[in-house]
Amino acid sequence: QVQLQESGPGLVKPSETLSLTCTVSGGSITDYYWSWIRQPPGKGLEWIGYIYYTGNTNYNPSLKSRVTISVDTSKNQFSLKLNSVTAADTAIYYCTTGGATSFDPFDIWGQGTMVTVSS
């Protein structure tokens, strides 16, 4: 059974870049599409984007100008970079499987990691 674990700094300063990594265990990074989803405190879910092991990506238009998702097949990991962050980017960030199409839901989720944007 695939398991996902997010890692990265819990505190990022405004205007800087948020960087998170998701480590895949119990399966191969080539097996699925992979997504990032975030949830501001007390609020709903927002899809950030997906990546395939080939490097093919798709991003939420609302975040596209600031987001980069990449993959490292040698480490069985994929990563999220969000630049020029503000307090509005404070959220729990989840990595998940799926998200490539309407037929490809978010089956497996990591536990999530809280990122606070503050000076």
Next chain:
Amino acid sequence: QSVLTQPPSASGTPGQRVTISCSGSSSNIGMNYVYWFQQLPGTAPILFMYKNDQRPSGVPDRFSGSKSGTSASLAISGLRSEDEADYYCAAWDDILYAWVFGGGTRLTVL
């Protein structure tokens, strides 16, 4: 403002039937499958209903999903205290070319 519209709260007493609605448009619910996620307090969401009305293994048959036009519903019969959670609907949007979510519904068992 979420693309999909859900009531912020729903409630019922043990044993009752409760329905949570999710309203969208022709570019999302109208054209694509609807998915539901359950989020218990302090935990990550889990996939709770897929392709409109399919239950993953482990989800009790007290839960059912449906879709009609640009709206979808999650129905819970025989409400139990352990059903207290936040429920989110989601669908792919063909115009935005992105996944969209509802704002979530907090279900309370009175």
